[in-house]
Structures are given as C-alpha cells and as structure tokens.
Amino acid sequence: MENQALSPLMQRFIGHFGEMGSRWGINRTVGQIYALLYICGRALNADEIADYLSFSRSNVSMGLKELQSWRLVKLLHKPNDRREYFEPPGDIWDIFKVLLEERRRREIEPTLSMLRDALLEPAGNKDDKQVQQRMREMYELIELSSSWFDEVQRLSPETLVSLMKMGAKVKKLLDVREKFRLGSHPDKE
Missing domain, CATH: 1.10.287 (Helix Hairpins)
Structure with missing residues (x-):
C-alpha cells in the first residue's frame, strides 16, 4: 500500500474497528490505529499513521503505547532511519x-x-x-x-480450524463416547 489517501473500503474497515474498539474496552483511536496497521501490509511509523488517519502525533503515540501494552504491535527499526516503525503480528x-x-x-x-x-x-x-x-x-x-x-x-492453527469447523459434531462424538462408556453400543439401538 503506497502512502496515499485511504480507499472507501479501508476507511469503512478502520471506522468499524474504531467503533468496536470502544465496545472492547479500548478507545476509538487505538482501534483505528490497529486496523490501519493490520490492513496496511507494511510497518508504519507514527508520522505515517497520523497522516493516514488525520490524528495528532501525540494521539498516535499514546495509541501505539496502548497497543504495545496489549502486545498487539511490535516495534521495528529500519537501517539508517531513526524513526520507530510498528506492525502487528503477521499471522x-x-x-x-x-x-x-x-x-x-x-x-x-x-x-x-x-x-x-x-x-x-x-x-x-x-x-x-x-x-x-x-x-x-x-x-x-x-x-x-x-x-x-x-x-x-x-493447538496448531490448522487443528484449531478443524476443531472450529466441527461445531455440533463434537457433541455427537461425545454422545457416542458416553454411550460406549455406559455399555451400550449405538449400532444396537
């Protein structure tokens, strides 16, 4: 993503995260900063974040500190650049x-x-x-x-996905296990 104006889709996503952030116990600014970093696809410095979101530099700094305390962004340094860059975990x-x-x-x-x-x-x-x-x-x-x-x-992410996709099948599996435990076999019923 080049340093340009945010598309309407990006604005909608970022705006939504700001709204949801306030419901999740973080302020709107922090939610919007995180959403930008998440969808951006590259590490950004505080000045870039402030430009993209039209926030003051101090609000961005405070928001980044909050995201760091949640361990949701990591701090990076680029060679020959004194600025600090931030990015969320990749996965x-x-x-x-x-x-x-x-x-x-x-x-x-x-x-x-x-x-x-x-x-x-x-x-x-x-x-x-x-x-x-x-x-x-x-x-x-x-x-x-x-x-x-x-x-x-x-659990690995692959196992988690499989588990989540199983949904109600887990209950059926537990029901079968319980029947075997009690001595009855499902094929006999």
Missing part, C-alpha cells in the same frame, strides 16, 4: 491468541484471585455460606474454562 492466529491471553491476564486472572481470596475467608453466617457456594461455582467454571483455554493455546 491472524497469533493476533487471536495474544488478544485472548491479554484479556485473560487483565480480566480473568484478577477475578480468579478475588474469588480465591473470598473462598478462603471463614463464612460468618448462613448467608455467607450460600454466597461462598455461588462463588465456588463461578470459580470452578472459570478455572475449567481457563484450563480449556490453556489446552487450546497449544
């Missing part, structure tokens, strides 16, 4: 995994920590025991989900 699956890891670190882990601490406190009365039971159910579900996430993180 969409790497981006997906980083996003999930960061959401987990920022949202899930603090919740698990709070629940763990609350469950270690002695229940003062009947109501507290009931509350702790509900909290324990939540803790166990989040822990189970986290364990599953750890397993999924280790």
Whole structure:
C-alpha cells in the first residue's frame, strides 16, 4: 500500500474497528490505529499513521503505547532511519491468541484471585455460606474454562480450524463416547 489517501473500503474497515474498539474496552483511536496497521501490509511509523488517519502525533503515540501494552504491535527499526516503525503480528492466529491471553491476564486472572481470596475467608453466617457456594461455582467454571483455554493455546492453527469447523459434531462424538462408556453400543439401538 503506497502512502496515499485511504480507499472507501479501508476507511469503512478502520471506522468499524474504531467503533468496536470502544465496545472492547479500548478507545476509538487505538482501534483505528490497529486496523490501519493490520490492513496496511507494511510497518508504519507514527508520522505515517497520523497522516493516514488525520490524528495528532501525540494521539498516535499514546495509541501505539496502548497497543504495545496489549502486545498487539511490535516495534521495528529500519537501517539508517531513526524513526520507530510498528506492525502487528503477521499471522491472524497469533493476533487471536495474544488478544485472548491479554484479556485473560487483565480480566480473568484478577477475578480468579478475588474469588480465591473470598473462598478462603471463614463464612460468618448462613448467608455467607450460600454466597461462598455461588462463588465456588463461578470459580470452578472459570478455572475449567481457563484450563480449556490453556489446552487450546497449544493447538496448531490448522487443528484449531478443524476443531472450529466441527461445531455440533463434537457433541455427537461425545454422545457416542458416553454411550460406549455406559455399555451400550449405538449400532444396537
């Protein structure tokens, strides 16, 4: 992509990411910067980003710092150029995994920590025991989900695609497994 005006298609994509960013917990500017970097196909420096998006250089700098804290862009240096360049991970699956890891670190882990601490406190009365039971159910579900996430993180992108395409077939496979476990064979029914 040459350094030129953004096409209407690119503008629509970038605008949408700005809108979605605010729903995902990042500001509009950060979402738009990321969208530009993602679709651009080459590393950009902060001045180029500011020119493309008509943002102030300071807003771009702050947005890039936020994207770096999320590990969604990496900093590059080019020979004989003092400017810093930024690009997202090249593989969409790497981006997906980083996003999930960061959401987990920022949202899930603090919740698990709070629940763990609350469950270690002695229940003062009947109501507290009931509350702790509900909290324990939540803790166990989040822990189970986290364990599953750890397993999924280790899968190759090809395996992940196959797993995702299986959809409801996974349930059928588990149903067959359960029938065998209980001693009945599906062909006998």
